[in-house]
Amino acid sequence: MSKESRLPPGTHFLMGNYALAEGAVAAGCTFVSGYPITPASEIVNRLSVLLPPLGGGFLQTEDEISAICSAIGASWAGAKAMTATSGPGISLMQENIGFAVATETPLVIVDVQRLGPSTGVPSVGMAGDVIQVARGSHGDYQIIALSPGSPQDMFDMIIRAFNLAETYRVPVFVIPEAFIGHMREQVVIPDVSQIQRVSRKLPAPGTDPMNRRDFQDPDVAPMPVFGRGFKAHVTSSCHDEHGMRNLSDPTIMHSFITRPIEKILKHRDDIVQVEAEYAPGDIVLVAYGSVFRSAKAAAQSARDQGLKVGTLQLKTIWPFAEDEISEMAQNAAHVIVLENNMGQLFPYIKAAAAQYCRVDFMGPKLLGQIHDPEDVLGFIKEKCA
């Protein structure tokens, strides 16, 4: 790998975290902040090399709180900004993830998930943060979170994450497990001309936010970034659509919470992506991240043995793919949910599917170890015999 410049288009053999770093610069990211943490460090290690020649840089902060705050600050200064960490860092960032939600700040947050709770095991993957990325900050809100299942996904999904963040003016999570971050596999980097890059909309010139709608438009308000004379007023305290603090009007309190939620849910069809490979009457394995690889292998073995088994991969974890799961369950014989945790997404999937067919959960034999496809096949035969 060349030391100072981006990898050229073509086929490479890359670690997932390095693929993500290449994808971030391909997306136009210029500001990255972070604090060293296993298993995410390779991302910022690589970006500290790649960013200066692109006119940007990496800031190593004193803690993860500073990492998220400086990334939000850089985003308001007009940069495409990102921070990368693991679960313990996300726990520290949570208050200010809420700040990014409340101030509608475009931002990408990478959580290379490790085994927890607490310091846990740094280098072993687990999908333990699936709920915390959606619900970890206080108050009520919606989030976007993407789940890569391969180093190629790391490259592709980080670009998509930046584009979604810029399109909808929201923080977007990319949440690989440590396995995907450290996995080495083939990654195809397309030519620059083939990479779609989206940038946030800016308001028309004007110096008074009282004459603009800077916030709370379900169709996404243009962002009055700093230094252009917009005199933007940004606060995460309850504010009206001009950004002005209001702690007394109940209707403003209501829309302060509901409109950013509405903004994501209104565009959920554009945001939610699933990969469906099933036929009517199939037993369907629902999985995401590294576990999907086992599900896919198990489904293939099952079909080779004459069983009717399909798969549904959740590429977007949040907003939740409720409609896609209901649609699948309506014609499924049986749904089996595979997760590398004790069943974090299972209650949501069950709520969407259980009125149509039976829904079972299968964790790995040992948490932190990816499901053995043989075990999955055994589970299918046992439950569906």
Add this chain to the structure above:
Amino acid sequence: MTVIEHPLRKYTRPHVKRTTTCPGCGNGIVAQAILRAIDELGLNMDDFVFVSGIGCSAWIPSPLFAADTLHTTHGRPVAFATGVKLGRPESYVMVASGDGDLTAIGGNHLIHAARRNIDITVVLVNNGIYGMTGGQTAPTTPRGLTTITSPYGTMEHALNISEMITAAGAPYVARWTTYHPRQLTRSIKKGIQKKGFALIEAVSQCPVQFGRASKIGKAVQMLQYFKDNSIRVDKAAGMSEQERQGKIIIGEFVDTEKVELSSQWVELSKQMMEEESCHVKS
């Protein structure tokens, strides 16, 4: 009838007609010192980004100042400001916030911004108490003072903020009180012009909480107290620890030049981009 407008009114948002500060609060003096400094330097408000945290003094720029203002979470304005400055090095970035915000919950960010020497001007309003939440002990509360959360007198020692930030390596550190608005204004001007991290500690009166807890009294008595108990740094140097007890040491503690962070970022990028374009040509 002739309407006389305050000469600094042009720097505040037209629709903001009142502030949230209590009668007698020192925030007004600090706000004027900031705006007067910008006015005297002949700078444009659109060249500034003002960042503040949580607490009474965080409401000095937000929503009052007619500029880009970022009102952040408790303790974090310096961390946000660091990102703003690196994302847009050509802007002046100023933080206005309190002692609880910047040295208790946010102390680590303040220390590291000074260590990095990033070009941010921090106007730290030190009133020695938590005002907004009702008069609780702060890290800056003098030992022995009875507050809402130290009903038997605080047992902890007070933090010397300017000394701490001097030790962290800031190239400009000054402390004044609200009794010294001209000196305060001059230091804010120097802080803005300093290419590097500048801390201006403004010891300020909170008559409602500190004035009551200390029994010093209302705003006028507090300003009188600042006048009577302030000692210039050069004079204090010759005094014993005992003589300095209970005094407010005022003046400039540091005024030096030091390589700054955001300009190094810009320089490195420029250099690498030039190298890259040479490489492509050859």
